[in-house]
Amino acid sequence: MANKHDHHNQSSRRLILVLYFTSVVGIGFVAAFLFLSSSSSSSNLSFTAVSSILVPVNRPEIQIPKRSKQTNDTKDHVRLLSATFADIPAPELHWEQMQSAPVPRLDGYSVQIQNLLYVFSGYGSLDYVHSHVDVFNFTDNKWCARFDTPKEMANSHLGIVTDGRYVYVVSGQLGPQCRGPTSRSFVLDSVTKTWLEFPSLPAPRYAPATQIWRGRLHVIGGSKENRNAVAFDHWSIAVKDGKALGEWREEVPIPRGGPHRACVVANDKLLVIGGQEGDFMAKPNSTIFKCSRRREIFNGEVYMMDEETKWKMMPPMPKNNSHIESAWIIVNNSIVIVGGTTDWHPVTKRLVLVGEIFRFQLDTLTWSVIGRLPFRVKTAMAGFWNGYLYFTSGQRDRGPDNPQPGKVIGEMWRTKLKF
Numbered sequence: 335m336a337n338k339h340d341h342h343n344q345s346s347r348r349l350i351l352v353l354y355f356t357s358v359v360g361i362g363f364v365a366a367f368l369f370l371s372s373s374s375s376s377s378n379l380s381f382t383a384v385s386s387i388l389v390p391v392n393r394p395e396i397q398i399p400k401r402s403k404q405t406n407d408t409k410d411h412v413r414l415l416s417a418t419f420a421d422i423p424a425p426e427l428h429w430e431q432m433q434s435a436p437v438p439r440l441d442g443y444s445v446q447i448q449n450l451l452y453v454f455s456g457y458g459s460l461d462y463v464h465s466h467v468d469v470f471n472f473t474d475n476k477w478c479a480r481f482d483t484p485k486e487m488a489n490s491h492l493g494i495v496t497d498g499r500y501v502y503v504v505s506g507q508l509g510p511q512c513r514g515p516t517s518r519s520f521v522l523d524s525v526t527k528t529w530l531e532f533p534s535l536p537a538p539r540y541a542p543a544t545q546i547w548r549g550r551l552h553v554i555g556g557s558k559e560n561r562n563a564v565a566f567d568h569w570s571i572a573v574k575d576g577k578a579l580g581e582w583r584e585e586v587p588i589p590r591g592g593p594h595r596a597c598v599v600a601n602d603k604l605l606v607i608g609g610q611e612g613d614f615m616a617k618p619n620s621t622i623f624k625c626s627r628r629r630e631i632f633n634g635e636v637y638m639m640d641e642e643t644k645w646k647m648m649p650p651m652p653k654n655n656s657h658i659e660s661a662w663i664i665v666n667n668s669i670v671i672v673g674g675t676t677d678w679h680p681v682t683k684r685l686v687l688v689g690e691i692f693r694f695q696l697d698t699l700t701w702s703v704i705g706r707l708p709f710r711v712k713t714a715m716a717g718f719w720n721g722y723l724y725f726t727s728g729q730r731d732r733g734p735d736n737p738q739p740g741k742v743i744g745e746m747w748r749t750k751l752k753f
């Protein structure tokens with residue numbers, strides 16, 4: 335069963351006035367990047383305090399190449415505008431801001447069970463991780479509960495899925511910065527709010543794709559022990575009512591591995607969408623496991639497994655996209671994905687966040703862009719209730735003209751969704 339449920343809205347009262355976004359990002363936007371690239375000199379990941387939250391500035395470790403005097407600016411602008419970091423034109427949606435989550439979160443994880451969105455752990459800042467669950471009630475639009483996670487449970491980069499009552503939390507990173515992973519796994523009984531033990535994953539993984547498919551919990555890819563190396567392994571274990579029925583077994587490895595992907599079961603098929611290869615890793619010998627940037631390659635590929643239990647490729651996302659593991663919902667035979675992070679900017683070498691809402695139609699196997707978020711944001715957590723698409727938390731951009739990662743937020747927004 336998928337971990338986001340399909341709730342049709344039978345009582346849509348208003349039609350949303352859909353205005354088409356008619357302008358693409360202009361030359362001035364690109365010029366701003368060129369300016370930023372020439373003014374940047376730091377060679378390490380560094381942090382700047384924004385509203386008392388420490389936020390990564392994502393200064394690249396690699397040296398930014400100096401632009402040669404021969405560069406033809408006009409040609410550069412044309413090339414840059416067509417690159418994947420540019421916003422894709424999208425219909426305009428009306429957004430409504432709701433009550434913010436009790437804490438801001440980066441790399442938080444969520445599951446929706448009926449009218450409740452359970453939001454797990456994540457970073458408050460790179461030096462502080464949460465160890466609790468916050469619960470949002472879609473019926474009265476209030477954050478209504480908070481309870482702790484087990485001490486040994488990962489705080490970020492975990493695999494997560496629910497069967498509608500039990501929430502399986504698999505492996506992930508324990509602690510702040512770029513600390514090591516744990517293979518320990520746990521199950522939350524959402525009815526009694528108690529935690530159960532679960533067999534550890536055969537090896538620790540960061541942000542593996544995780545789903546329940548045909549009675550088995552599947553855990554796919556992720557990053558290996560050093561946080562950066564790509565894992566291709568695919569394990570599964572039979573589960574029922576929050577308990578393992580056997581032991582982990584090996585399944586067909588995924589052709590492209592890596593962390594931070596959306597993993598969805600729809601129409602009895604297992605889908606793995608987007609993601610990346612490589613991730614920040616701890617500086618050698620750093621006593622606080624300080625994160626330092628490594629090469630990351632993003633992808634928008636879609637892998638599907640059906641009864642043949644072979645991986646097949648499906649049409650890719652309109653953009654390479656990562657950090658979307660809890661940023662999806664299923665509604666009316668479509669997968670909807672909000673935000674994410676895409677290819678580094680070719681000139682500034684900064685991370686570029688994604689603000690589009692993507693729709694994958696499971697009948698026609700086609701992707702489209704159906705709207706835009708109020709800002710670009712990665713590691714947002716999405717839910718769907720009574721005709722509304724909700725998202726909360728993550729790390730947002732620095733403004734409409736600057737898609738670099740900015741503030742870590744707890745904001746919650748919703749919009750009426752109608753295909």
Ligand SMILES: *[C@@H]1O[C@H](CO)[C@@H](O)[C@H](O)[C@H]1NC(C)=O
Pocket residue numbers: 406407408409
């Ligand atoms: C830059 O390229 C444009 C278009 O190809 C061309 O018209 C222009 O003369 C070039 N400028 C320089 C300085 O090379």
Ligand SMILES: *[C@@H]1O[C@H](CO)[C@@H](O)[C@H](O)[C@H]1NC(C)=O
Pocket residue numbers: 450471472473474478
């Ligand atoms: C959610 O809100 C509804 C409406 O106020 C209420 O009846 C229900 O008990 C709430 N659920 C939880 C778990 O708080």
Ligand SMILES: *[C@@H]1O[C@H](CO)[C@@H](O)[C@H](O)[C@H]1NC(C)=O
Pocket residue numbers: 618619
């Ligand atoms: C890390 O520490 C080890 C042992 O003290 C040392 O051999 C190694 O050179 C250090 N590495 C770096 C990158 O400082």
Ligand SMILES: *[C@@H]1O[C@H](CO)[C@@H](O)[C@H](O)[C@H]1NC(C)=O
Pocket residue numbers: 418631632633634652653654677
């Ligand atoms: C996605 O990433 C791949 C590999 O880095 C690259 O070849 C491709 O141009 C990127 N963009 C899109 C839209 O696929």
Ligand SMILES: *[C@@H]1O[C@H](CO)[C@@H](O)[C@H](O)[C@H]1NC(C)=O
Pocket residue numbers: 342343344345346665666751752753
């Ligand atoms: C899904 O289908 C139902 C029934 O046709 C419709 O009322 C609802 O608006 C649709 N949802 C979306 C997001 O289009």
